[in-house]
């Protein structure tokens with residue numbers, strides 16, 4: 152994406168905060184994602200009024216309230232269509248979408264695939280904690296089959312998880328990266344890279360839910376930088392993404408597809424002839 156507007160004066164990460172105190176549980180990974188996002192916006196020197204953040208529903212989707220950029224807390228699974236419409240109508244804005252794994256891959260799964268395919272120039276950040284945090288711990292599409300949450304899924308779901316990075320690549324996303332809330336500086340770098348890359352950029356952030364999945368605190372010991380540079384070859388990327396262990400971090404794929412940005416000039420000014428065709 153081109154940096155279409157920059158602030159006149161450099162802003163500090165804290166200048167992008169709204170002042171609203173997050174209601175997340177102390178220790179939730181989403182705090183670090185908020186920090187990473189403010190660092191990324193400051194690094195790019197984007198004016199707050201040139202950025203819009205659209206979310207769905209969930210703990211992670213509360214993010215827009217905590218930033219002073221334009222924000223819209225939409226409905227469950229619908230962040231991407233709203234963000235797509237906004238970017239098409241206002242190509243001058245830096246448009247970001249954000250949410251959780253339940254929001255983005257379950258109810259919003261169809262929008263995820265088609266947003267990758269459509270390749271509008273937006274950046275989609277998913278805070279994956281492999282659980283529905285806000286609704287108290289149901290399994291999500293990325294939950295392991297044997298995760299045994301006593302009352303809700305005794306013995307586990309026994310259903311294989313979904314691999315969002317593989318789905319993103321197969322559906323046509325133009326940029327794919329993984330970050331971790333345990334490394335906010337690394338996450339900020341990846342977000343900057345994602346915003347700068349044209350087309351649909353998908354940033355998968357491992358962000359533990361310490362309340363319903365306290366064992367995810369160990370993710371910080373498991374994540375590590377990917378041992379290779381990002382590739383632009385989708386075949387190479389497919390092989391890497393299908394064989395990695397979900398803990399390699401960094402920008403993993405950078406494609407070359409031109410973004411979709413339709414011409415907004417009205418094709419027909421006068422609708423009366425169409426109305427006539429449909430007259431009863």
Ligand SMILES: Cc1ncc(C[n+]2csc(CCOP(=O)(O)OP(=O)(O)O)c2C)c(N)n1
Pocket residue numbers: 208209210211212227250251252253254255258278280282283284285286291360
């Ligand atoms: C149409 C609809 N269905 C279900 C819900 C209930 N609901 C609210 S948040 C949520 C799960 C959110 O999980 P996730 O996206 O993983 O985010 P997290 O809370 O873990 O950050 C659900 C099912 C809803 N708000 N709207």
Ligand code: SF4
Pocket residue numbers: 174175176178179180181210211280284285359360361362363
């Ligand atoms: S329930 Fe989980 S995801 Fe939600 S705020 Fe608490 S730790 Fe974070």
